[in-house]
Amino acid sequence: MAKLSIADVDVSGKKVLMRVDFNVPLDDKCEITDDRRIEMAIPSIKSVVDRGGQLILMSHLGRPEPGADNSKYSLAPAAKRLGEILGKEVAFATDTVGEDAAAKVAALTDGGVVVLENLRFEKGEKKGDAEFAGKLAAFADIYCNDAFGTCHRTDASMVAVPEAMGSKPKVVGFLVEKEITYLSDAIGNPKRPFVAILGGAKVSDKIMVIKNLLGICDKVLIGGAMAYTFSLAQGGKVGKSLVEKDKVDLAKELIAAGGDKLVLPVDTHCGDAFSGDCNKVTVKSGEIPDDFEGLDIGPETAKMYAQLVTDAKTVVWNGPMGVFEMPPFDAGTRAVADAIAASDAISIIGGGDSAAAIGQFGLDDKVTHVSTGGGASLSMLEGQAFKAVDVLDDK
Numbered sequence: 493m494a495k496l497s498i499a500d501v502d503v504s505g506k507k508v509l510m511r512v513d514f515n516v517p518l519d520d521k522c523e524i525t526d527d528r529r530i531e532m533a534i535p536s537i538k539s540v541v542d543r544g545g546q547l548i549l550m551s552h553l554g555r556p557e558p559g560a561d562n563s564k565y566s567l568a569p570a571a572k573r574l575g576e577i578l579g580k581e582v583a584f585a586t587d588t589v590g591e592d593a594a595a596k597v598a599a600l601t602d603g604g605v606v607v608l609e610n611l612r613f614e615k616g617e618k619k620g621d622a623e624f625a626g627k628l629a630a631f632a633d634i635y636c637n638d639a640f641g642t643c644h645r646t647d648a649s650m651v652a653v654p655e656a657m658g659s660k661p662k663v664v665g666f667l668v669e670k671e672i673t674y675l676s677d678a679i680g681n682p683k684r685p686f687v688a689i690l691g692g693a694k695v696s697d698k699i700m701v702i703k704n705l706l707g708i709c710d711k712v713l714i715g716g717a718m719a720y721t722f723s724l725a726q727g728g729k730v731g732k733s734l735v736e737k738d739k740v741d742l743a744k745e746l747i748a749a750g751g752d753k754l755v756l757p758v759d760t761h762c763g764d765a766f767s768g769d770c771n772k773v774t775v776k777s778g779e780i781p782d783d784f785e786g787l788d789i790g791p792e793t794a795k796m797y798a799q800l801v802t803d804a805k806t807v808v809w810n811g812p813m814g815v816f817e818m819p820p821f822d823a824g825t826r827a828v829a830d831a832i833a834a835s836d837a838i839s840i841i842g843g844g845d846s847a848a849a850i851g852q853f854g855l856d857d858k859v860t861h862v863s864t865g866g867g868a869s870l871s872m873l874e875g876q877a878f879k880a881v882d883v884l885d886d887k
């Protein structure tokens with residue numbers, strides 16, 4: 493990659509604006525359920541703090557609508573957790589480029605840290621707006637990208653902010669460096685059979701990568717919410733399941749193009765409400781009753797996917813098979829995770845929520861690599877370049 497690294501620049505007494513991915517999973521009390529995205533940014537954070545830099549951290553969390561009541565998307569819990577991990581005070585600005593942010597950035601002393609409020613509370617972030625980016629860039633002497641999980645995005649903080657830094661240094665952080673190096677090696681020349689497993693809730697994002705994955709992998713297994721868009725494409729009944737109607741034609745094309753490489757669930761575990769306590773029924777795919785929604789792959793699918801994993805030499809997995817946070821709808825994700833843990837295949841599990849699932853099952857040590865990026869690792873697998881990295885200074 494040969495990009496200038498945070499280790500290459502003198503940060504002492506300088507303001508460093510670091511883009512991190514603190515998009516951590518939260519429960520309904522806004523408690524962090526898996527803090528690895530914060531933990532994994534610590535080497536870059538410490539590198540600045542220990543050398544007397546003044547650190548400004550910025551991140552998004554979730555997908556809030558700018559201007560709405562977004563308190564549940566606040567980064568305050570992440571700032572608090574960072575303070576606990578570092579064992580020192582971490583300031584939190586209640587806005588992103590407003591008065592509080594400006595005051596707390598100005599008040600930073602050497603070795604100090606401030607976390608800005610969620611970038612996506614500002615409409616300029618998703619739009620890549622230059623004026624918004626200019627305000628963030630003006631806070632700092634050095635820009636650092638250590639947000640691997642967001643590297644496939646071209647949001648303002650990822651591209652327009654480094655562009656707005658002008659001749660000031662724009663460097664890569666240790667996590668981004670590490671993930672890119674590892675994933676390039678592991679998936680550059682995969683041992684076969686090479687199986688990709690896709691699930692989760694970001695249907696419209698992830699359905700787009702399947703076409704490319706079909707050209708790279710030997711099997712692409714589908715679970716999670718995405719399965720129901722495929723069911724609909726096959727003329728099946730999906731009840732109240734999460735579907736992306738405007739992706740049904742794409743799903744039809746993928747089914748036609750994929751042949752037996754594309755593997756869809758044969759059954760599904762459904763509930764009549766989005767809750768672990770709901771009434772439940774297991775049905776064949778495409779036969780979901782009107783009042784029910786699919787919340788997990790069914791047991792037959794879990795068995796089939798576990799066997800395909802057992803036969804694989806490389807497995808890349810992004811996106812839980814079901815709503816694993818809500819037992820018993822964790823069963824499908826757990827079955828696939830157990831099969832991966834028991835196999836000798838090189839296994840890469842990516843994504844904020846997939847990583848949380850692996851942590852919840854206590855299987856971190858049984859897989860080859862847990863990546864902090866889901867969509868980002870899939871982009872790498874597709875061979876996409878990251879604009880957010882290209883824009884950084886070369887060594």
Ligand SMILES: Nc1ncnc2c1ncn2[C@@H]1O[C@H](COP(=O)(O)OP(=O)(O)O)[C@@H](O)[C@H]1O
Pocket residue numbers: 691692693694715716717734786787788810811812813814815816817842843844845846847865866867
């Ligand atoms: N059938 C389903 N219906 C609704 N949500 C689902 C379903 N299956 C999985 N999910 C949800 O998908 C979320 C994770 O999706 P995503 O962000 O795409 O994965 P990752 O963070 O691993 O990349 C989880 O919170 C999980 O509850």
Ligand SMILES: O=C(OP(=O)(O)O)[C@H](O)COP(=O)(O)O
Pocket residue numbers: 513515554555641642645694842843844845864865866867868
């Ligand atoms: O959680 C993330 O990606 P992931 O769910 O694919 O792991 C990143 O923080 C990117 O978030 P986004 O997909 O809302 O841009």
Ligand SMILES: [Mg+2]
Pocket residue numbers: 843844845846866
């Ligand atoms: Mg996620």
